[in-house]
Amino acid sequence: MSEKHSLEVREVALEVLREHEQVEPEHLSRILEEIRREGRLRHPILVDKRSGVILDGHHRFRAYKELGFETIPCVLVDYQSDIISVRPRRPDIPVSKDEVIRRALTGKLFPPKTTQHVLHCPIAEVAWEPEWGYNKSVPKRG
Numbered sequence: 001m002s003e004k005h006s007l008e009v010r011e012v013a014l015e016v017l018r019e020h021e022q023v024e025p026e027h028l029s030r031i032l033e034e035i036r037r038e039g040r041l042r043h044p045i046l047v048d049k050r051s052g053v054i055l056d057g058h059h060r061f062r063a064y065k066e067l068g069f070e071t072i073p074c075v076l077v078d079y080q081s082d083i084i085s086v087r088p089r090r091p092d093i094p095v096s097k098d099e100v101i102r103r104a105l106t107g108k109l110f111p112p113k114t115t116q117h118v119l120h121c122p123i124a125e126v127a128w129e130p131e132w133g134y135n136k137s138v139p140k141r142g
Helices: 025-038 058-066 097-106
Strands: 008-013 045-048 054-056 071-077 084-088 115-119
Touching: 025 058, 045 058, 054 058, 054 115, 058 071
Parallel strands: 045 071
Antiparallel strands: 008 071, 045 054, 084 115
16 A cells, blocks of 8 residues: 555544643634634644544644534544654654653643644645535534
8 A cells, every 4th residue: 555545534523532732822712713714624633543642733623622513624644654753843852653642642741832743745645625524614602
C-alpha cells in the first residue's frame, strides 16, 4: 500500500478523542467566533487512528465540543508510521511520539503549542469532499 492511502478522512465522535496539549483561551475564543460566523470548520483535525489522540487541532476540537457538536471531521493517520513526525516548539520541553501518546492517555497534558506535527504527504492526496461534514449548523443551546 502506498503512503498516500495511509490517510483517511471521516467524522469521529468527540467523546472518543484524546487531547495531548492544553489550549490557549484567546485562540479558542477566536476559533469559536470563526465557527459561529462562518457556520463551518475550515480544516479537519489530525488524529492517530489507533489511539484517538489529537495530533493537530486541539482548539478546533474544543470549539466543536463547546458548541455542542457530537462529531468532528478528522484526518486519521497511523502515528507510528513514518508518514508523520513530531518536533518541539518549545526548546525546554522534549517531545516524542511515545510522550505525546503517554500524555494523552494519562491526562498530563503538554502546555499549549508544545508540539508540531508534520505530515510527509500532502493532504490533497486524500480522497475527500471539501464540503463533507463541514457545513453543519452550529447547534443551538437551551
